Amino acid sequence: MSRKGILFCMRYPDDQGFVWRTVVRVRDRIAGLLTDYRSYVAFPQLTGHSVHKIEHMQPVELDCYNLTAANKERLAQFVAANDIGAIVYMSALPTSLDMAFLHSLGLKTINTEQDSFDHRVRDSLPRQLAKFVVRRIMKRQLHDLHIANSASQGEWLKSYTKIPPERLVIVPNGIDTDHFVPPADPRDDSVVDVICAGQARREKRIELILRCAKRIVAQPEFASVRFTYVGDGEMRPVWERLAADMDLAGRFRFVGARADLLPFFQSADLMVHAAERESFGLVLAEAMACEVPVVACAAAGPSEIVADGTTGRLVALDDEDGFAAAVETYLRKPALRAVHGAAGRARVVGRFSMERQVRDMAAAIAGALA
Template sequence: MVGEPSPQLAALEAALSALGHEVAVHGHDGVDADLVDRLRDAWTTEPPEVVHAHSWLSGMASVLAVGARPVAKVLSVPMPGSLDAEVQRLERLVCRRVDRVLAPGSAQVRRMAALGVPRSQISVVPPGVDVERFTPHGPSPGRGAVHRLLAVGDLVVHNRFDLPISVLGVLGDTELVVAGGPLRRNPEAKRLLRCAKHYGVQDRLHLLGPVDDMPALYRSADIVVCPPARSAFGTVALEAMACGVPVIASAVGGLADTVVNEVTGLLVPPLRPADLVRAVRHTLADAALREAFGAAGRDRACARFSWERVAADTARAYARAAYGAAPALQRSCR
């Protein structure tokens, strides 16, 4: 596997290894001028059966390093996609040179199809979650109100944490906890505090910064709110569901695939505060509904998004990629 080091990459490596696959990870930091040479050197004497790249840069470097060798090439496409014309040209070029494209959800399947990738060449392999770490059972911190909403992610504008802040203005005895950073010298953190002051809820907004024990924090919430304005993988929703917490999310990107509307939580149109208010009110008012959403979310996380399941789906995609690479193998033997 080739990609920038991340918890998701490390978890996939471990899960594939547990299934009996021999996995080597070639990590790199952003743009790496020596990446192609390092990969080519590593694969000269012992080429892999499958190369799995986890970004457009990794994909292009892998294609160049493999060259004419009969090696199956797999690409996991990132989310969100770029609108830059140069990047899109790179995307098309890489997609034409690999044997299998792994898309995290339906939005990326449509995007790959728009780039000209045949649907038969695409496998849907979602991100995974550690269902042994993120569980409904365990400690949880106390809270300062009857109800707690939780939002998780970097403090950046497109995550739109101002929307759940606005919800507090029409809810009684409910607090919003935001886990993510940075807090210092961050204009978005200052904007959120001004927003809370505008709605008169500054005493019920808690910006925690990065949190180490996220499972405990998830368990302390009545609802996890995921209100981004644009495509997202949905990892936060997965972790919340694995902890048995209902999710209210924008119907964008991977969130629309992860959260099953009216089963594991509610999906609302992005950037629609009134719809978010109605969804939060409806869910907070019904404890039995929250319990049902949480139980269904836990079941879905374990059945569809455990790393064991994701690794099995990935291994099947590798097999299909190797089958697609067979013509190249035949040509190399002529």
């Protein structure tokens, strides 16, 4: 009897790196454990310049998110030709898809939720009731399984979107702790490097970090401090202009997106993160694995990764003075950086390894397909 197929879906073309490289790597390793199935990975475009190294999935060109008539036809043909039994989405709530069409193909659907949501949003009572009736009672607008990437994400999906608990599992994200390691040699103490990294989206709030940098570089005791932002996107030109207006040239570098952040983490003395919405925060775990302490705003994901006062500091979302003060404390105390950095790696190895994530996600997917 031939094995059924599983189709893992990606939202972006195969030349898009950064966090998507980690997502694809995790899915590839999951596929390596699901040996009872043939695994495929769908990209909306195969560019010929893939940034991914894939061993256990066959790449195919299919857009499984933008379900136009043409894309539906291609997907239906692929499902039939390859005996696909399940489709695994990334960050695709049921309301964004044509669930009736997917079910008509005989597919089970699974969603691994990576998106960041504003946990401060509240629905009116009538809207809450409507969601409860549709999802909890009628069992509509649901995937067969929803996988949340953090405890706070899972609670949001359950309480705000009304996903039934029996269709929800929590599998925290993980990182490669064998790749992200401290530097072999001591860090260069002639420069104190403060790093921030992430996609250049509005919610990342690099402008807050720029204001923090302005305050710090104005103080003579911090003459050796330099800030580095790694990332790209629509907000980068805005932030670069703001940095120029603040006269931060030479003290705040914009180096663009990089395929591998390891060299930056290994040279960094401190990680800062000011996002107001963050479902997890892979870059925080990667930095901590390299023994870099973290100062972060207490968004949902960072609050689970950073142990406040042990591996870094968590600051209220709108407390800019508190954020800058926490950064200054670490800049003044290299011994504290070393202690909290070592504690950070121990925490990530114990809780946020990719091996644990892959094992738990593979088990959850296999259970949903049984």
